[in-house]
Amino acid sequence: MVIPASSTEYVHVPVTAPAGTDLSGSPVKVAIVAHGDNPAEGEWHTAEWVDGRARLLIGPGGGALTLTRGNYRVWIAFDPPGAENLVRLSGSLTIS
Numbered sequence: 339m340v341i342p343a344s345s346t347e348y349v350h351v352p353v354t355a356p357a358g359t360d361l362s363g364s365p366v367k368v369a370i371v372a373h374g375d376n377p378a379e380g381e382w383h384t385a386e387w388v389d390g391r392a393r394l395l396i397g398p399g400g401g402a403l404t405l406t407r408g409n410y411r412v413w414i415a416f417d418p419p420g421a422e423n424l425v426r427l428s429g430s431l432t433i434s
Contacts, residue, residue: 339429339430339431339432340431340432340433340434341396341397341431341432341433341434342433342434343398343404343405343406343407343433343434344397344398345397346395346396346397346398346399346400346401347395347396347397348393348394348395348396349368349370349393349394349396349412349431350388350391350392350393351368351385351391351392351393351394351412351414351428351429352390352391352428353390353391353392353414353416355390355418356418356422359418361387361390361416361418362387364387364416364417364418365384365416365417366384366385366386366387366392366414366415366416367382367383367384367385367414367415367416368382368383368385368392368394368412368413368414368415369381369382369383369412369413369414369415370383370394370396370403370405370410370411370412370413370431371410371411371413372408372409372410372411373411374411376413376425377413382415383402383403384402385414392414392416405431405433406433407433407434408432408433409430409431409432409433410430410431410432410433411427411429411430411431412427412428412429412430412431413425413426413427413428414426414428
């Protein structure tokens with residue numbers, strides 16, 4: 339996905355839930371980082387579920403974070419009911 343640095347919009351992260359799991363009540367966080375390591379605790383942002391996807395508002399007009407031009411990695415973490423607490427690298431994002 340490519341987003342201009344001047345745009346304020348939602349980044350949508352598709353999620354495949356464990357079979358038979360309703361994620362709508364599960365906490366979800368998204369991290370968008372420029373480095374290759376796992377996100378640090380302070381890099382996670384509370385996201386929300388919409389139509390089976392997590393979304394996070396980014397950009398200079400009130401987003402959870404404002405990104406400068408560059409390439410980023412998008413991570414998601416969610417805690418479905420049960421023993422699992424999932425953290426996944428979801429993809430990449432280019433800010434132009």
